[in-house]
Amino acid sequence: MTQALREKPRQNFAGLWNISFGFFGIQIGFALQNSNMSRVFQTLGSSIDDLPALWVAAPLTGLLVQPIIGHLSDRTWNRLGRRRPYFLTGAILSAIALFLMPLSPAFGAPLLFAAAMLWMLDASLNISMEPFRAFVGDMLHADQHAAGYAVQTAFIGAGAVVGSIFPWLLEQAGVSNVAPDGGIPDTVKLSFWGGSLALFSAVMWTIVTTKEYSPDEQAAFASGEVDPPTQPVRALASKSYVGSTLWVVAGLLAVLAVDALRLEKEVLLLGALLIAYGFLSAIGISLAKRGRTANMLSSIVGDFSGMPEVMKRLALVQFFSWSALFIMWINTTPIVTQYVFGSTDTASVAYNEGANWVNVLFTVYNGVAAIAALALLPAMSRRLGQVMTHSICLALGAAGFLMFFFVRDAGALLLAEVGIGIAWASILAMPYAILASNLPQAKLGIYMGLFNVFVVVPQLLVATVMGSIMQAYFPGEPVWTMLFAAASWLIAALAMQRVKAAIPSEKSHA
Incomplete structure (x- = not known):
């Protein structure tokens, strides 16, 4: 094999576009979910205190699905390729869930049906999303990783703008934005149905316009890696059962x-998950000790316990980054409708105007993210490094969350979304660019999962926990959650500084 074939060819802008365009559709699905599901649940009769429990389906499915899909996609090769079979499967199932979601009131238990559709939607989006993260690393040379994830982030932002603004645009076009108690407004129905078509079409674009590298080509590209892909699994055999016991x-x-x-x-549910992982990790260790390292459970447990140092340090940053995001997605609608528009009655004009304004706010932060990903983050990372760039962006986002606590003017909240949008762009780009350049290429799927x-x-x-805190100390006052969100992003900004020592390129700049 020639030297030219041992290195991945550089992609032009059209190549970068095609690799990530499917994420545009996936993010339309996530945006419709994030900006409308609290509204749907409340419309179907849920109280504010019950929203976290109904939303728990989304992260739970991601926790279960992504490591499994990552493991499988690393080992898949068929006519569609390595990652593209998962793009297609997830897109089909996501489109079905989006189509059925607005029909919830027609079923005997509408709230239960809506929660089930949220579960299906999030699982399906995750089936497509995780391989898309690894796909950028698969297809691009290391020096294009930052550009690849920046383009992907731009599509994420653009898709989220489209998904978030759908209901508001439809209202401006004369579509009814109010429905009787227990009914889903036509603006939401048409948004979900349009999103279903857009998601499937965008993912199909990437499937049709890209060709993945074969296993032999990928092996040649990764020939310089030091650690063999099976090392974490073999190391699992030497571990004791103390860690598993502690999880239980x-x-x-x-x-x-x-x-x-x-x-x-x-x-x-949280306790049950911890117990389940403790038992599963013990089984994985037991299998490894008996020499059975080729099974999926031992592979996943071994890779999780043997994560590279840079991934461990970024994990803490991610933990606090996404705590704040989930607080925002659950509570922005109740906060804006209650404190800015002055209504908690889901059938009222004021509540539905406030709910639509949340779509506008989400549109702004996602639009800012799309612009920042291409125009701001590359310049900042070249000048300051990826670590410092991410810390600054998270701090700007924390300031945005603080504005929600103090500001009661709908227009002024647009400024808060600018800071949140910059942070969102960085969260979607910087950690993944760092990982893709510092992880074994043969295991990008499982590590991303x-x-x-x-x-x-x-x-x-x-x-699970936030609901207990709010019920105990701030009942009926969801605005206090924004203080928790701001604190989470400030902690993440500080934790990011620990990552610098684990990145060779950052060390050289220190």
């Missing part, structure tokens, strides 16, 4: 704390 104990303590501390019942654990776990904590 932590889960049991969480379960017992529900009655002892009068916590919300959703905390039981495992990295999602630190996106999902904080969301589960918010969905």
